[in-house]
Amino acid sequence: MNPFNRPREFGEGAVRHASTAAALRVATRARPVNLKARLSTVLLLLSLAGTGLVVRAVDLQVLRKDFYQEQGDARYLREVPIPVSRGTILDRNGEPLAVSTPVVSIWANPQELLQHAGRIAELAQALGVDEATLKAKLDQRADKEFLYLKRHLNPDDAKLILERKIPGVSSQREFRRYYPSGEVLAHVLGFNNIDDRGQEGLELAFDEWLAGKPGAKRVMRDRLGHVIEDVELLREPQPGRDLTLSIDRRIQSLAYRQLKRTLLEHGASSGSIVVLDARNGEILATVNQPSFNPNAVNNGDTSIRRNRALTDVVEPGSTMKAFTIAAGLESGKWKPDTPIDTAPGTMPLANHIIRDTSNKGLIDVTGVLTRSSNVGAAKIGLSLSSEHLYDMFKRVGFGESTGSGFPGEAAGVLPPAKGWGQVEKATLSYGYGLNATPMQMAQAYAVLADGGRLRAPTFVKGAQNPDRAVLDPALAKTIIGMLETVITPRGTGLRAAVRNYRVAGKTGTSRRAIAGGYESRYISMFAGLAPASNPRLVAVVVIHDPQGAYTGGMVAAPAFSRVMDGALRLLDVPPDNVEKWYSDGSGNWAPIEAGDAAPEYAPGSTSYEEGEPTQ
């Protein structure tokens, strides 16, 4: 094998062995060449080079590998979030109210995409955007690796773009919130931003609960950003949890429809309806007008996004009289049948005149509620200590937030008793000089409905909701009985009547307060409960700026009646007033109160509304 073995030398050896003349001639004329030595040199040099390469490889792959591996890791190890889907919001019967649907966002790696600038036109067309705009956007981020091109696309639409396989264009799976109930529940649920985080409403209040916690993992990526390998799990993902609301979608829809109808019928500008479950303070419905489409939130008029039932305060007006009288009865100075002379329908006090809508003459305490006499309420209020009246209002929840936890909920204002003069005390007695949200009014009436127990209204079904006894149960029952007289032909709230059920409630009409006084715009209210014998539901209707008829009895009471009627039947609440109905000939049904003949009342006569004649 080894050619060096046989003739030991090539050059000089060859000369020695040479026996031909030719060979000798060559040998003498040419300088002998030691090929063996030259070949050995070449082999040695090549071996040295090879050894040098092995040494270098050992250096790179064994000795200094950490440096290069760190450099590599820095290039392709990335921490990426593990997305979790947001919890569904359900109504109390398990109907979905807010669901997350998978969508696809298209993003680009500008560095890569710009290398294939020829396809930008095609991409722009696929995205439906202007090519120059897209190009400018890409150029602006030319040194970056990420740019959203279009977010929250329908997966099918995204597929059409991705199928073009434009270099540097990738997709990302995301979730988009969808609200099947649309504007009906828009204020309650609120909405999320494009990153699926709650911005308003319960989406915001329960954001952490719903969102869960995205996990994180370390992945290896190729240079184009594709994940090659999951390296390690950094944080376990916590999927968002579902949230079951106390809202009953059916009642919510019903209330919304009735609210909208009422606004249309009376040309009103805005309004709210709240329906509470009297037994546990759970909110069954909260609707507002105007509303918005939470599936397509734009940044136009943000005022339509307010959940007015919780964020906007009104002066509760006559609806407060129930609590003024509760304080009166509690003081022992007054009984339901204690007579009060409200003639002549006005009462001067300091430089202020308290007015009734008409001269109601000599009535009793019940009649103050039935016919909504400001003079009567003022007289009762003035007879009480400021502290007592303040305490009563405070106990039923006025002047502080209900604790529903709704973002941006207003607390209302109840001036402290020390500052009250005679006029303040008198006006507070019939609901002016303080303000409250419709939810607070509902909460206060729920105290009456639930035997004197105060609860925070809650949006969550089955939530821990401790109650606090704030009124004598017997007093609460008495007040309910007195409030039932409001829904009679003698009372101001006949239109709140619900067929087959006994209803207790109070109308309210207040002028809208503006800086320095009141303007001639009205807020029409009704707060009430049913069935009166065993209250189950509490509802409050507040309508702003009704045109024409504006009293609570004319505007809010019919809405209350229709909402209650539907809600009571949806919930299968047993009727407590069957067959005690008659028609007054106008097509309206009205209850006959057992053993309480109404002497003034005659079929066909005008009903006793506050002030304005019925139309």
Place this chain on the structure above:
Amino acid sequence: MSESQATRRSELPGRYDRGLLLAALGLIGLGVVMVASSSIPVADSQHKGSFYFVVRHLVFLALGTGLAITAMRLELEKIERHSGVVLLAGFALLLAVFVPGLGMRINGALRWIHLGISGFQPVEAFKLLLIAYLSSYLVRHRESVQRNFFGVIKPIAVAGVGVVLLLVQPDFGSAALVGATTVGLIWLGGARMRNLVFLGLPMMPVMAWAAMYAEYRIKRLTSFRDPFLDPFGDGYQLAQALIAVGRGEWFGVGLGGSVQKLFYLPEAHTDFILAVLAEELGLFGIVLVLGLFAWLCGRGLLLGARAVQRGLYFQGYVAFGISLCIALQAIVSIGVNLGVLPTKGLTLPLISSGGSSVMMTCAMIGVLLRVSYELTREEAQSAESTNARVHAGVWE
């Protein structure tokens, strides 16, 4: 040689060197595996079909095998006799790249000629043709080459013209390789080192000028010292190659497991295939590749020595030239991959996916095998001959 001898000779059995063949097949096999591993991501991203480059590589291997088999059946004497034509063909090919419409400019270099579906890099053929010419020259002018200065001028000048043509393309790596192979071959052919150095001196400024002429070459020359000084600019490719190598450790991340080939390392399946191999197979892989090249080229050089000893000078010099050329190219290519030499556009023979290179290296292996065949035939003949010819054992 007389007619009767030639007839007799062709009747004698020769053997093709099995060791050479095994080493070459080992490298080719490793090459196919590595081309597959390193080219699939690129092929996928270009929507050419995963095995686009693999199939291409196999096609060129098949063409190369055809060339090799042709070479194996060709009496090398014929080539020796027509060395002038061979040289002209080599220069014709080198000049063809400058013919408009025929030359193909890729990345600013005119190194390819159009051949319909694929380009061809003439330098790959030129190397073999030049080796054949130089070998023939060394046989014809053995005395003057060994004796004096002027005998060396001509082959050096011929090679020098080739080098200059390569520099014009520009192909600095191939130019250096051709220059080094020429010097090595002529030295093994008996030229004095002194004469070679004299003649090499004027080439120095040419090379220096070529190196400095283009700014990118200066950058390459400087950035390879520490690619991490500018890892996202000039040092990008080398930094990525070194990361790949460093990730390999002793036995690599496993075949197919390279991350660097996923678009971090440019030219992963051609010039930088060794970095991917080092990442996937580790130090073991590098040693294996070096071992196979050492086996192939060492065997080729010893084969050449035996041939020269037997008086088959032309065959011997051709074996020297081919072995040197493959060895030097392998060393340079691996050196570039390991960051000890400035980045050049040189493929790793038999392994890189580079059509012309793999094809012509196959042809070179075919010629080497032919040398082994003619050598064993000659040995068998001389063993048979009772009165062994004197000149068979005498040579200079």
